[in-house]
Amino acid sequence: MTDRFPDIPSPAFILEETKLQQNLERIVYVKEEANVSIILALKGFALWKSFPIIRKYIQGATASSLHEVLLCKEYMGTSAHTYASVYIPDEFEEIAKNSSHISFNSLRQYETYTHICEKYGVSIGLRINPGYSDIGTDMYNPCTPDSRLGIPAEQLPNLPKGVTGLHFHALCESNSYSLERVLESFEHKFAHILPHISWLNMGGGHLITDAEYDVEHLISVLSKFKRKHNISIILEPGGAFAWQTGVLKTRILDIVNYGSTPTALLDVSFAAHMPDTLEMPYRPHIEGASSEPKDGYIPYRLGGTTCLAGDFVDPYYFPKQLEIGESITLCDMMHYTMVKTTLFNGVQHPSIYLAHTNGYNECLRRFNYEDYKNRLS
Ligand SMILES: Cc1ncc(COP(=O)(O)O)c(C=O)c1O
Numbered sequence: 001m002t003d004r005f006p007d008i009p010s011p012a013f014i015l016e017e018t019k020l021q022q023n024l025e026r027i028v029y030v031k032e033e034a035n036v037s038i039i040l041a042l043k044g045f046a047l048w049k050s051f052p053i054i055r056k057y058i059q060g061a062t063a064s065s066l067h068e069v070l071l072c073k074e075y076m077g078t079s080a081h082t083y084a085s086v087y088i089p090d091e092f093e094e095i096a097k098n099s100s101h102i103s104f105n106s107l108r109q110y111e112t113y114t115h116i117c118e119k120y121g122v123s124i125g126l127r128i129n130p131g132y133s134d135i136g137t138d139m140y141n142p143c144t145p146d147s148r149l150g151i152p153a154e155q156l157p158n159l160p161k162g163v164t165g166l167h168f169h170a171l172c173e174s175n176s177y178s179l180e181r182v183l184e185s186f187e188h189k190f191a192h193i194l195p196h197i198s199w200l201n202m203g204g205g206h207l208i209t210d211a212e213y214d215v216e217h218l219i220s221v222l223s224k225f226k227r228k229h230n231i232s233i234i235l236e237p238g239g240a241f242a243w244q245t246g247v248l249k250t251r252i253l254d255i256v257n258y259g260s261t262p263t264a265l266l267d268v269s270f271a272a273h274m275p276d277t278l279e280m281p282y283r284p285h286i287e288g289a290s291s292e293p294k295d296g297y298i299p300y301r302l303g304g305t306t307c308l309a310g311d312f313v314d315p316y317y318f319p320k321q322l323e324i325g326e327s328i329t330l331c332d333m334m335h336y337t338m339v340k341t342t343l344f345n346g347v348q349h350p351s352i353y354l355a356h357t358n359g360y361n362e363c364l365r366r367f368n369y370e371d372y373k374n375r376l377s
Pocket residue numbers: 041043044062083169171172173203204205206236237238239240
C-alpha cells in the first residue's frame with residue numbers, strides 16, 4: 001500500500017500540521033463571526049507539543065482533572081475552564097488556583113467547594129442536564145433520564161449564591177441542528193434561571209471541522225441565542241480540533257491463514273493503541289482499502305500485537321494481495337485515540353511525529369522499556 005511518510009519508522013502516530021491549521025482556521029472563523037469563546041477539550045486531544053500551533057489561533061482549554069488543569073496552565077498558558085463529575089478533595093485547592101471557571105455537577109459539590117473558588121476568584125458554574133440529546137449510543141449520551149451528569153431542571157429551583165454560569169454537554173460528533181434542539185429544551189427547562197447567568201458553556205461534541213458541518217447555521221444559532229439572552233457563550237469541543245488531522249502508520253509483520261479469512265498481523269495493537277476500534281466499534285478508514293466488500297478486492301482481517309484474542313478488526317478489502325513489510329495507514333487517529341492508548345502487554349507504543357507544513361517530519365516522542373517499567377512502580 002502507498003506510504004505517504006516513507007521516512008517515518010513504523011509504528012507512528014503522525015499529526016499533519018497543515019490539516020490542524022485548516023481546522024483551527026475554521027474554528028477561529030466561527031469564534032469571530034459568532035463572537036463566542038471556543039476552547040480545546042483536553043480529554044479529546046492533549047498532544048501538548050502541538051499546542052504552540054493551536055495557541056496561535058485559540059487561547060484556552062477545558063480540563064476534567066487536576067492533571068489536565070496543570071497541562072493547560074503549563075502548555076496552553078492559561079487558567080482552565082474545569083468541570084469534573086466529582087472533585088477529589090486533596091486536589092481541589094490546586095485546581096482552583098489554576099482555573100478561571102469551575103463547574104460543579106451537584107449542589108453538594110458546589111456547597112463543599114464554593115469557598116475555595118471565592119478565595120481564588122474563580123467564576124462558579126453548575127452543570128445541568130438540558131433534558132434533550134439526540135446521541136444514539138447511550139454510552140456517549142450524558143442526558144438520559146438516569147444520567148449522573150448534570151443537575152436536572154426540577155432540582156434547581158433557583159440559582160445558588162455566587163453561581164454565575166451554567167454548563168451542559170449533550171452532543172457527540174453532532175451538527176448544529178442537534179445543538180439547536182438541545183437549546184430549545186434548555187431554554188424551556190431553565191427559563192427561570194437563564195436571566196440570572198452571565199455565561200453558558202455549551203460543552204463539546206460540535207463537529208465544526210467536518211466537511212458536512214453547516215458552519216453558517218451554527219453561527220446564526222449562537223448569535224441569535226447570545227442576542228436574546230445577553231450572555232457570553234463558551235464552546236469546548238475536543239474532537240473537532242484534531243478531526244482528520246493525522247494517521248497511525250503501521251506495518252505488516254506476518255500474515256496467517258488460520259480461519260476463513262487471512263489475518264495480517266500489524267506492529268500495533270487495536271486494544272492498546274486504538275481501543276475505540278474495539279469498544280465503539282469505530283472503523284477507521286484505511287488508505288487505499290475499502291471497509292466494505294468490493295469487486296476484485298481481497299479481504300484481510302487486521303490483527304494486533306497483544307495476546308488478547310479479540311485484538312483484531314473485521315476484514316478490510318484490499319485491491320491486491322498484501323505482503324509482509326507493507327505499510328497500512330489508518331486514518332483519523334488523532335482525537336481520542338491518542339489520549340486513550342495504554343502500555344498493555346508491554347507492546348511497543350507507536351512513536352509520535354509532527355509532519356510540518358514545510359515537509360520536515362519531527363519526532364516528538366519515542367517510547368521505550370523505561371516508559372513501560374515506570375508506569376506501575
Ligand atoms: C464536559 C465535556 N466537554 C467537552 C467534551 C469534548 O467533546 P468532543 O470531543 O466530542 O467535542 C466532552 C467529551 O466527552 C465532555 O464530556
